[in-house]
Amino acid sequence: MALLIKEGIYAMRRCFNRWATASVAIFAVMQPAWATPFINEFHYDNVGTDTGEFIEIAGLAGTDLTGWTLQLYNGNGGALYNTFNLGGTLTDQANGFGFQTVSGPSNSIQNGAPDGIALVDNTNTVIQFLSYEGSFTATSGAASGLTSTDIGVRETSSTPVGFSLQLTGNITTDSSGNVTSDFTWAAPAAQTVGAVNTGQTFNGAGGGNAGGGNGGTDATIAAIYEIQGAGHGSTFDGQMVETSGIVTAIASNGFYVQDANGDGNDATSDAIFVFTGSTPTVAIGDDVSITGTVDEFTPGGASSGNLSITEITSPTITVASSGNPLPPAVIIGSAGRTPPTSSIDSDNFAAFNPNEDGIDFYESLEGMRVTISDAQAVAPTNNFGEIYVVADAGADATGMNDRGGITISDGDLNPERLQIDDSLLSGNSPGVQTGDGLGDVTGVIGYSFGNFELLPTEAPIVTAGGLAAETTSIPVEDDRLTVASFNVENLSAQSGADKFAALAQQIVDGLRSPDVIGLQEIQDNSGPTNDGVTDASQTYQALIDAIVALGGPQYAFADVAPADGTSGGQPGGNIRTGFLYNPDRVDLVPGSVMAVPGADTDAAFNNSRQPLVATFVFNGQEVTIVNNHFRSKGGSDPLFGSVQPPANGGEDARTAQAQFVHDFIQGLLALNPTANVIALGDLNEFAFLPPLQALAGLGLDQILTDLASLLAAEERYSFIFEGNSQLLDHIFVTDNLLSADVLFDIVHMNAEFLNAFTDHDPLLASFLLPALTVPVPPALLLLLMGLALFAALQRKRLVMVKS
Structure with a gap:
């Protein structure tokens, strides 16, 4: 089971086919007199293991290819991934033209969506930059900065062995030696390595009739x-x-x-x-x-x-x-077909049941005209112009929350939500936020990026739902300690004044200036650059200054810088967890700020954020907080994908991390059963899955309670991914704090809105902690913590299976 591929999700999506604009390449359009050599034929994919991959160059006989290369590019990021060297002189093999073929081991030419090939001469000038299964811009190599030309045809995993993509048409040289052409790329056909292609002529000499590889088979x-x-x-x-x-x-x-x-x-x-x-x-x-x-x-x-x-x-x-009426659209909604509301796939494709499984329901409509009745957005328009909606304004949907979104629960990942993609409307998707109405939306059902989608044939008309950002309902009182958890999404000193001002406003006005804030995704001062900088003092100070400018308190900060490049997250950013605290309300126990001992050598935290612990004194009572940012869900299978049930990427690592933190806190409680301990942060997991069950402890081993359990099930969300409202951020507490007249709020200010400066909503907890007449001495606390750490590290922990 999986939902979220949080870190790197958009970069990973680039490896899938976006149905990018594909135009048949007619090379005479590119230049008045067509230069040679040119890419004439290639093969990169076939049924089973790729076999005999090659690229063929054609050109005028006598052309010297010494120093020429073929540079291969990955469309996922645009980087150069392989180079083939050309060389020697083309001989006359086809009425004044010759061929040269290069090849490599199996799978040396990538399988597209998209990928590309640049033909580069001996002066490092790009002669051609072609791509297949979409176009992209190169970011390295000779073609850096150039946008590829999609040839418009492709091979697939069902292409027969021995087939290739080939140019067809005629090419001639005029009296001055210039080359003109009306070549086009054809669908896979039987390969013709080192010879004229099927349906191709050079100066009138041909290679047979164009058959498209069908061999005359009757349809x-x-x-x-x-x-x-x-x-x-x-x-x-x-x-x-x-x-x-x-x-x-x-x-x-x-x-x-x-x-x-x-x-x-x-x-x-x-x-x-x-x-x-x-x-x-x-x-x-x-x-x-x-x-x-x-x-x-x-x-x-x-x-x-x-x-x-x-x-x-x-x-x-x-x-x-022409001009015929279109077939009537199938209504998705109570007036037509109602999608399943709980099961995406219940039987690993054993039976095709559109009435029970959402993955079968949408497959039964593949390509058809449909109308989503009274569509309502359950998430803001994302960076790809996609909008997730439910029919009938959510009337028959399960998990609808009070703010117009749809929340997941154990066993219900909301198959009734459907993605709307603007690819047939030339990218003219409207900007919506959660709760906005789109009326009846008509189009055809497609599939992309692991999601079925509606491709509208006419632009939706949006009616604003009027959703507003929340302010916490938790009151500010002298004897109440307030603690927040807030993922500020790659905040660095380079983030810009607007982001700092927006986050400060949310802290001061939306959260009412909590006494302690556990922050996640704080970056170093220089941001995502691999320059050896690990200090984040300027990042913290910029946020503190913005808070003060809005009338908030003069916070102090506490963190431990990670080793350069070892904390996961955006490369070079040295992402870490840290604390802001109000010294007018709480005292930081000297020496208590540290990565939980042992995390630096535990395999669970390889290339991941180590948990940060600090102890604060409020009204004479000590509260120890463990701030976490567990491993992401990167590597999860798509919900509507070929693997059912989908794998939950990183689950083993998160379970090991959670068990480590559980053992540490259990060690503290072994020496002081009434200790006030909080485990908070972006845990990248749902409460009903094994990692957070390990953190809380099962049965008699339970030592922590997730405060989200105090809320109605539909209101438990801090993040929205692919239209699903879900809770990734958590505040867990020990029993002593749970009995301290606890108040809890998830303050919805970001995830539901367009143009938010972070993709997470903050969490806020409040505890009634009256002043103690005889406070626990900090020195004694440190002694207890030391003993507890020793005990915790002796416990047998889970070993991370997957780093």
């Missing part, structure tokens, strides 16, 4: 709903088919077509995507017949964990008529 006539079938994969996969329908939506590299009547079976989709590789020439409302090959395309490849999309590739298209 099977089948309706779209027969091709789709009642399941996640088509039984026609790899076969040539002939079908027909009405064009309902147009993408940059294909179009959606739907059977005009359908079969009346909710389990089978009546629509399919036709991949053309370039902007299609059909129009919405065209009645078309299509002959092509059925393909189960997996965005990002088999290792991505994504589901496959049933497509028709290498199509031949005939338009029978």
Whole structure:
């Protein structure tokens, strides 16, 4: 079970196919006289283990390739990952042209979504920069700063061994030796290494007829709903088919077509995507017949964990008529089909049951026209222009909270929420926040980044829900100690005045200036730069100054700098946990601020934040706080992915970290059963999963209580990911504090809103701690802590399975 890939999630998403704009590459457009050499043919993916990967260069006979290279680029970040060296002189093999082929070991050419190839001459000048499965901008190598040209065709994990992508068309030299061309890239066909491609001519000398790799196989006539079938994969996969329908939506590299009547079976989709590789020439409302090959395309490849999309590739298209009415849209909502509200997948794909499992429900609508009735946003528009919504303003959804979001719970990860993506609207997604209404939204059902999605064919009309940031309901009283936990998302001295002012306003006004604040994601003074700086004093001071400027207290700070580059998080930022405290209200016990002893050598904290402990005195009573930022959920499988149930990335590491902190606190309680101890922070986990059960302790071993349990289940959230409101931040307390007339609040100020300066909401707890007449001497406390640490480190702890 997994939901959140918090750190690095957006970078990781770049490795999946975004259905980027794909245009057929006609090279004569790029330059008046086409330079040679040029990339003529290549192969990078096939069924099973990739076999015989290669890149072929063609050029005028006599061209010297000494010093030329082929540079390979990873579209996930744009970096150079491999280089092939060319060399020697091209001989006349095809009417004045020659070929040179380079290859490497298996999997030496990456499988796209997207990736690219740059042809670079002996002066380090880029002659061509082509890509497949999307375009991107290179960040290193000779092509640094250049944006690739998507060739518009691709190979997949079902491409037969021995096939390749090839240029087709004609190329000639004129009387002055210039080269002109009308070449285009064709779908995978039987490879022609070292020879003229199928359907290609050089100065009139050809290589045969363009066959597209189908070998003249007769097409099977089948309706779209027969091709789709009642399941996640088509039984026609790899076969040539002939079908027909009405064009309902147009993408940059294909179009959606739907059977005009359908079969009346909710389990089978009546629509399919036709991949053309370039902007299609059909129009919405065209009645078309299509002959092509059925393909189960997996965005990002088999290792991505994504589901496959049933497509028709290498199509031949005939338009029978235009201007036809579109098939009626299926209503998602109480007036039509209601999605499951609790189960995404209950049987690991053993049975196809759209009425029970959300993953089957949306698959049964793949490619079809649908209308989400009275859609309501359950999260703000994200950085990719995506909006998560529920139908009927959430009337039939489970887990809806008072602020318009939808909260997860044990066994219910909210399959009824659906992503809206603006890819058919040229990126014109409206900016919404949680609770805003979008009315009825009509489009087609697609799939991307591990999520089914609605691709609107007309822009939604937004009605503001009027959601406002909260101010805590917890009162400020002399005998009440207030403690907050707040992830400030990569705050450094370089973050800018606006961010410091916004966070300060939330602390002063929204949280009413807590006595102690446990902060997470504090970075060093220089921010995310690998410069050896680890000190964060300027970061803390900038936040303190901003608080004072708004009338807040003159806080002091306490932290321990991590070793450079060993704390995880944004590279170079030296992310750490730390404390702000109000010295007019609490006293910091000298010498108590430290990483919990033993964490520096415990495998659970390799490349992760070590827990920070400090003891404060309030009204003569001592309170020890352990500030944590557990390992992220990076590596989790997508909820609507091919692995069910999805893996919860980093769970073993978080369990080991939680057990370590549990043992430390248990050691303190062994010597002082009434000790006031708090464990707080961004724990990157849900209360109902093993890591936090280990932290609290099970059965007779339970020593901590999660204060979120004091709230209604729907209100337990501090973060929103893919539309799911969820609680990653926690405050756990020992029994003595639990009995101190405890008050608890999650103050919703960030996660639900556009343009927030952090993605987490802060947590606030208040404890009634009247003044003691005989306070515990700090020296005695330190002695007790030392003994407890020794005892804790002797306990057998879990060893992290996965660093």
